[in-house]
Amino acid sequence: MAFTFQINNDVKFKHDEKLLAKAEGFRPEIKKERIHPARIVEVIEDPLKLNGVGVTESDKSIDKIEEYGLKRNDKMILDFGDHRVGTFKIHIDQTGSPMDAPLYMRIKFAELPAELAAESKDYEGWLSRSWIQEEFIHIDELPATLELPRRYSFRYVELKVLDTSPKWQAVFSDPMVVTETSADYSGFEPMRFEDPELQKIYDIGVKTLADCTQDVFEDGPKRDRRLWLGDLRLQALANYATFDQTDLVKRCLYLFAAMTTEEGKISANVFVKPENVPDDTFLFEYSLFFISTLYDLHQAHPDEELIRELYPIAKKQMNITLKMFDENGKLNPDENYPVFVDWSNDFNKDTAGQAEMIYVMKQFIELVKVVRDSEISMYEKKLELITDYAKNVLFRPEKNLFATAWDEYNIASQVWMVLAHVMSDEENKSIMQTTIQELFPVKNIATPYMYHHITEALFVSGWKEEAIALMKSYWGKMIDLGGDTFFEAFDPNLPDYSPYGSTMINSYCHAWSCTPVYLIHKYVL
Numbered sequence: 001m002a003f004t005f006q007i008n009n010d011v012k013f014k015h016d017e018k019l020l021a022k023a024e025g026f027r028p029e030i031k032k033e034r035i036h037p038a039r040i041v042e043v044i045e046d047p048l049k050l051n052g053v054g055v056t057e058s059d060k061s062i063d064k065i066e067e068y069g070l071k072r073n074d075k076m077i078l079d080f081g082d083h084r085v086g087t088f089k090i091h092i093d094q095t096g097s098p099m100d101a102p103l104y105m106r107i108k109f110a111e112l113p114a115e116l117a118a119e120s121k122d123y124e125g126w127l128s129r130s131w132i133q134e135e136f137i138h139i140d141e142l143p144a145t146l147e148l149p150r151r152y153s154f155r156y157v158e159l160k161v162l163d164t165s166p167k168w169q170a171v172f173s174d175p176m177v178v179t180e181t182s183a184d185y186s187g188f189e190p191m192r193f194e195d196p197e198l199q200k201i202y203d204i205g206v207k208t209l210a211d212c213t214q215d216v217f218e219d220g221p222k223r224d225r226r227l228w229l230g231d232l233r234l235q236a237l238a239n240y241a242t243f244d245q246t247d248l249v250k251r252c253l254y255l256f257a258a259m260t261t262e263e264g265k266i267s268a269n270v271f272v273k274p275e276n277v278p279d280d281t282f283l284f285e286y287s288l289f290f291i292s293t294l295y296d297l298h299q300a301h302p303d304e305e306l307i308r309e310l311y312p313i314a315k316k317q318m319n320i321t322l323k324m325f326d327e328n329g330k331l332n333p334d335e336n337y338p339v340f341v342d343w344s345n346d347f348n349k350d351t352a353g354q355a356e357m358i359y360v361m362k363q364f365i366e367l368v369k370v371v372r373d374s375e376i377s378m379y380e381k382k383l384e385l386i387t388d389y390a391k392n393v394l395f396r397p398e399k400n401l402f403a404t405a406w407d408e409y410n411i412a413s414q415v416w417m418v419l420a421h422v423m424s425d426e427e428n429k430s431i432m433q434t435t436i437q438e439l440f441p442v443k444n445i446a447t448p449y450m451y452h453h454i455t456e457a458l459f460v461s462g463w464k465e466e467a468i469a470l471m472k473s474y475w476g477k478m479i480d481l482g483g484d485t486f487f488e489a490f491d492p493n494l495p496d497y498s499p500y501g502s503t504m505i506n507s508y509c510h511a512w513s514c515t516p517v518y519l520i521h522k523y524v525l
């Protein structure tokens with residue numbers, strides 16, 4: 001089912017000031033560092049890189065940058081050597097005759113060379129074009145230091161002079177990014193592997209996580225630059241395996257907990273600037289993953305007081321979701337509260353949604369035990385009913401696979417049922433074997449988010465070699481295509497895929513793709 005914009009203007013939200021104050025108390029310090037470009041590059045055709053675009057070192061030297069005068073339509077691309085998140089500053093002067101007209105220029109920021117080759121005037125996607133990282137600027141007097149107020153996410157900066165005048169040229173010097181992150185490297189010991197492929201995947205995963213670790217766990221520093229619950233759940237797991245900044249996870253949980261709807265439904269994402277505002281967007285499992293994130297935090301760093309404090313929020317959400325199940329334990333999907341699973345809409349998500357509920361209910365019951373809620377048996381009975389429906393109706397023994405409502409057998413259904421441990425370990429191993437035989441190689445899955453779940457399902461069901469192979473081929477392919485960080489959306493069969501109708505808006509540093517750091521930490525060693 002397609003999920004685009006949800007507009008729910010009539011929904012009323014709470015603002016629990018006490019919980020918001022706690023979120024504020026855990027606001028992290030943003031660390032800054034000045035970085036200068038490593039070289040000047042030019043865009044080239046490169047069939048091995050994303051969308052066939054790469055870069056090569058220019059014959060211009062970065063050390064002599066102030067010797068190059070740029071006139072109408074001239075451009076220069078600065079390469080900052082790695083992915084950076086921060087603000088940009090450059091000094092501009094002129095050479096030649098007096099400045100008889102303003103300087104008019106475009107500055108474009110790109111995470112990957114493919115974005116340098118794309119022109120924003122051609123953009124026809126359904127998300128706002130305002131996400132495209134470029135600025136058109138007039139400067140009346142030179143010399144001047146141009147300090148852009150916005151934060152950008154990039155490795156490359158293209159300076160294009162749209163016009164000077166035939167009498168003079170623009171001269172640039174001292175370009176610099178002041179990077180921003182709240183990731184704390186001080187106590188962090190990166191893991192070391194003999195396998196160089198694994199090392200690269202791990203290192204890039206850590207970098208992806210760090211660049212998304214800001215005032216909250218952002219989904220992506222280029223876009224949407226906000227806190228999404230589905231992303232948070234995975235970021236938090238990766239965080240425990242790396243920087244282990246528990247306070248930031250708490251901050252994010254408090255933000256969601258403080259701003260539910262009046263009924264207690266949890267938003268899919270929240271904004272924190274200029275003030276805390278929940279988005280009127282709701283996704284079935286994102287709401288539920290508040291419970292998972294709380295459970296995972298308690299696993300990583302037991303904190304009974306926090307569980308007691310946030311349990312009422314988790315319970316309300318659980319009760320709201322339980323109403324979506326009928327007397328037989330079947331999920332009645334609601335298109336206004338869609339099951340997400342992946343950006344691909346090429347498969348039915350009902351069975352995956354049923355499994356996600358089982359996955360979360362098991363974690364919820366552990367929280368029920370922590371707080372000793374007397375309603376425990378009601379939840380256990382509901383879990384049994386919903387699980388029985390999955391086992392007796394959705395599972396097809398003759399196929400050894402779970403079906404969806406329309407008798408479709410897809411990877412997502414198997415993966416989530418395995419992650420939810422609906423069947424025994426032995427049965428799970430055999431279901432994943434059938435999945436590998438019948439449904440692999442993976443097709444029509446568009447995000448590292450779903451590839452993460454496929455990989456984890458292989459690990460938990462005893463297919464370790466297959467899991468590592470999938471991780472290497474999928475995340476490794478993003479590296480081969482030129483990624484310095486991992487992408488938001490990536491279908492290896494359709495490398496130029498975008499959920500939004502244009503890759504210009506895709507984010508190439510997206511936190512939900514950083515999970516190899518967690519998977520490697522948990523299952524490989």
Ligand code: RAM
Binds near residue numbers: 219220224340488512
């Ligand atoms: C993308 C966002 C976010 C994700 C949603 C569902 O648009 O960037 O990462 O959680 O999809």
